Amino acid sequence: MGSAHRIARRPPRCPRIAGPFSLSHRCVGTAGGMNILAELQERFRAALAELVDDPTELLAMVRKSSEPKFGDYQANFAMALGKRLKRPPRDVAAEIVQRLQIDDLCEPPEVAGPGFINLRLKTDWLAAAATRTLASQRLGVTPAKEPRTYVVDYSSPNVAKPMHVGHIRSSVIGDSLKRTLRFLGHKVIADNHIGDWGTQFGMIIYGYKHFLDEAAYRQNAVAELGRLYKFVSRLVSYREAVRSLPEMRNRLAERRDDAAHLASVAQERSDDKGAAKAARKAEAGAKEQAAALQSLEAGIAEVESDPVLSKAAAAHPDIEKQVLEETAKLHRGDAENVSLWKEFLPACLEDIQRIYRRLDVSFDVTLGESFYNDRLPGVVNALVQRDIARESDGAMCVFLDDHKTPLVIRKQDGAFLYGTTDLATVQYRMETWHPDAMLYVVDHRQSLHFEQFFAAARLWGYDDVEMVHVSFGTVLGEDGRPFKTRSGDTVGLEGLLDEAVRRAYEVVSENDDKKPGGAEIEPERRREIAEVVGIGALKYADLSVNRTSDYTFSYDRMLALNGNTATYMQYAYARVFGSFAKGDIDVQELRASGAAIDLSHPAERALAVGLLQFFEALEAAAAEYRPNLLTTYLFDVAGAFSIFFDQCPVLKAETEELRTSRLLLCDLTARTLKQGLDLLGIKVVDKM
């Protein structure tokens, strides 16, 4: 534990506070923009007005059709409404269709099955809408009419140690949410709440004072600090392990006794399912305990068999206390430790910045724990004064309804905790930016903490801001345990990036070599492409899955370059450029031509429908803070493009008009893919 600062933060399935893009906020009409779904909903709103008081809830049942044969969109509310009005659903559907003014957009609606209303967009209308979108820099996405202010809190590594795979998800998801919300016209403050003030710095300081290799430090300060951190942390773990050993052994003995006892009970009462279950459980508990003990002993043996470590361990028997003392001195303002901290911090920050540059992840502010240090006593005082916090067992606590355990904001020894800092952070953000919402992109293991801290913040008076724990599952190793390599080290982020790029380089080269006209990409350019493809694949792997469930780390999955991956979209984009280059097309000229898109082929039509759904895909992704809704959309668009490109000759189209129309469709596809990938933080290349 404590291996990361906040490696882990998804929105509640049913947010109590409506998301920013709930129906009532959706823009009305499509003036200048193109949100087909929103437009259809408005048409239905008018048609429903005389049947129900508030159609908003029903309008959520207008959606994309489940199958192409049911048209492009469908409305599913007639069945529910029929029930409510005590009328046959098909009659209700027929009446709504009667009232619905939609003939400018759609073919005559069809009532199907029990009362589904199926809508098929007019191909002429689609063509005109796609043509209009060509002229839109923002691809038909209009900025929010009521912009909100968001603070997005993501990545948040502990800067005293190298970043590892556990940090990717928060960084990548948070950065995508920032980009998407901002593109939709909201004000977004991206904040990297780094861990720069905790025990890890106590370890580095202690290590610096006792184990420093000065030459190494002069040569590469960050590497040496990393080594010191790891070294001290192993000694501390060793001490803790040794100390807990007797207890662990006792507990194992107890568990084994329990298991043996319950097993005999279960045997006596062979028809008692509860007893059998209890026995199984106890057996599992004993095994778990044995495994824990074994791993503890293995860790101890490892240190003791290493001459350097064992010698250091013997020489520093009270290292745990000493490390805590160094941390406490830092917090008290001890001149030497503060000066060391100031010396270490820039190097640590520069080190993580290198990774962010490569990942193309950025922040507007980096306000770590240390930034809030001065506010912490004030936070506690304010909460005490308002009777929100009270003392319990010597600690200052906020007791909450619905929670057995309180949120502790000051320890017995007077030290503050991360909950205190989190509250101070809320206070600062509210004073500084007055946000409408704060998003915490952190893994689900911290959900209890966020429930408690949000509740405490509301008690404190911050109850008109939406606070959302955008949580996600933990990255686990292939053995089901957190991200470790075979040798037991955590998988460093940098190594992972290198591996991703290395694999991408192989694939890029392989594919370039087998091009019909021979290889066309220089090695240096291949390397640049590999960087874009490799990093894109890595990010896409994290963005394309949803779920709070943990997922299993796998190089093959994260670095896959086939199927539903960023590579597929990048490839579609590159193909457009390839054909433009081959046809010697001047894109600026093409765009300026004022020519119109025509959709005579089914594959053209399907592609156009997809392209016109960009806006609604973005709104869906933003409303639920789920980038995977955007990846799914882009995969659909790229798929529609691949089919189109397969079936519809572009450069060799039958007529000049058709050729131009298809070139425009290609251009719009490329722009949509590029923009969409950009909102995921993924780049494109013209050739691959």
Place this chain on the structure above:
RNA sequence: GCGCCUGUAGCUCAGGGGAUAGAGCAACGGUUUCCUAAACCGUAGGUCGCAGGUUCGAAUCCUGCCAGGCGUACCA
């Protein structure tokens, strides 16, 4: 013990009241004188953990059970 989350194709995962449950990978078969075959098309593969319930309609909501993960006041 209590709380939260998860269980969908061989694997990794979408879908989270709506019509015949999808994708990628893996398997098998097909498509290239033609804009990048990193593609496209097809075949095969599922009692959506189990059992009840609510509903016109349940993979989806509710209850119970089974299995797994995580968390459970002074780490972050």
